[in-house]
Amino acid sequence: MRAVGMLTIGAFAKACRLSPKALRLYDELDLLRPARVDPETGYRYYAVEQLEQARLVAWLRRLGMPLARIRRVCALDDADAAREIRVYWARVEAETAMRRELAAFLVDHLSSTSRKDTTMLELRYCALSDPGLVRTANQDAAYAGARVLAVADGFGPGGAPASSAAVEALRYLDREPLPAGGVLSLLEDAVRGATEAVREAAGPDAGAGTTLTAGVWTGSQLALVHIGDSRAYLLREGGLFRITHDHTVVQSMIDEGRLTAEEALTHPQRALLLRALTGGGTTAVPDLRLHDARPGDRYLLCSDGLSGVVPDEEIRGVLTSAPAPDEAVRTLVGAANAAGGPDNVSCVVADVMEAA
Numbered sequence: 001m002r003a004v005g006m007l008t009i010g011a012f013a014k015a016c017r018l019s020p021k022a023l024r025l026y027d028e029l030d031l032l033r034p035a036r037v038d039p040e041t042g043y044r045y046y047a048v049e050q051l052e053q054a055r056l057v058a059w060l061r062r063l064g065m066p067l068a069r070i071r072r073v074c075a076l077d078d079a080d081a082a083r084e085i086r087v088y089w090a091r092v093e094a095e096t097a098m099r100r101e102l103a104a105f106l107v108d109h110l111s112s113t114s115r116k117d118t119t120m121l122e123l124r125y126c127a128l129s130d131p132g133l134v135r136t137a138n139q140d141a142a143y144a145g146a147r148v149l150a151v152a153d154g155f156g157p158g159g160a161p162a163s164s165a166a167v168e169a170l171r172y173l174d175r176e177p178l179p180a181g182g183v184l185s186l187l188e189d190a191v192r193g194a195t196e197a198v199r200e201a202a203g204p205d206a207g208a209g210t211t212l213t214a215g216v217w218t219g220s221q222l223a224l225v226h227i228g229d230s231r232a233y234l235l236r237e238g239g240l241f242r243i244t245h246d247h248t249v250v251q252s253m254i255d256e257g258r259l260t261a262e263e264a265l266t267h268p269q270r271a272l273l274l275r276a277l278t279g280g281g282t283t284a285v286p287d288l289r290l291h292d293a294r295p296g297d298r299y300l301l302c303s304d305g306l307s308g309v310v311p312d313e314e315i316r317g318v319l320t321s322a323p324a325p326d327e328a329v330r331t332l333v334g335a336a337n338a339a340g341g342p343d344n345v346s347c348v349v350a351d352v353m354e355a356a
Contacts, residue, residue, distance in 0.1 A: 133341030156208030209278030305345030
């Protein structure tokens with residue numbers, strides 16, 4: 001027998017633009033319970049008054065909102081629900097913009113690998129390291145040469161010698177003839193040497209060590225090695241792209257969807273590393289990759305003394321406006337100190353230019 005004044009699940013589905021299958025799922029999830037279930041047939045009936053909530057659920061699903069968040073929105077009054085939807089959509093737009101930039105970069109990057117270009121390229125570069133305004137000592141190290149670019153951020157009691165040892169272990173590549181192929185293998189060997197140098201410099205203390213972000217220039221590509229939370233960025237045609245991935249606890253939480261990028265900025269464990277070059281017996285594996293370069297590209301390597309306090313948009317503005325690498329690194333260090341200078345800050349900026 002049909003419940004008086006009730007809509008069948010079919011009629012209700014048609015009125016609220018939700019399928020009967022979706023309605024059954026939302027019943028199981030306690031998101032949208034029917035007003036009555038026939039005890040004999042198990043058939044679901046809905047009150048007309050439930051249409052407004054059902055339509056809200058349908059609209060939110062069309063926005064792509066997860067069901068768990070929809071449940072929270074439906075439990076709020078109208079004003080708070082509107083605020084929650086506004087916050088959600090702002091995040092969607094921000095993430096979409098990031099994905100749009102990344103997609104454009106990947107299309108551009110992958111397309112460039114299929115083009116033959118015999119233009120000879122070279123680097124114009126500058127490095128600068130500063131203790132900041134709070135720390136009494138500088139545990140960072142930075143280096144820029146015709147072929148090698150490197151930034152290392154030491155930590156622990158042996159942090160300063162560890163970062164210096166890591167960078168010094170790569171500097172010989174500035175003078176070493178590079179093979180026609182296998183530059184990543186050469187860089188991998190150099191990193192093994194850097195690992196041993198850091199162990200000697202830091203001693204047996206596993207709590208001392210350094211990050212390392214470095215590049216070896218081949219004439220058309222930058223061979224990148226990265227471990228820790230120092231970073232490498234690429235400025236190309238006005239867009240700023242981070243081309244390294246932080247090896248930190250908060251970054252892993254972001255990757256797993258347990259933390260937003262905004263929440264990570266104030267997370268108490270934001271400086272906790274998952275990978276680094278350290279003393280003791282632990283060996284961590286760095287990221288290695290080749291990056292194709294173009295005339296007009298500008299690379300930035302930096303410690304988290306910059307990226308941790310200066311927003312990416314401000315970094316992009318400096319890199320876009322500074323005419324030369326020396327001015328860029330001075331301005332970036334100045335921006336970090338203007339933001340309080342809570343940490344040592346190191347920057348390397350290198351411009352890709354056509355050889356004269």
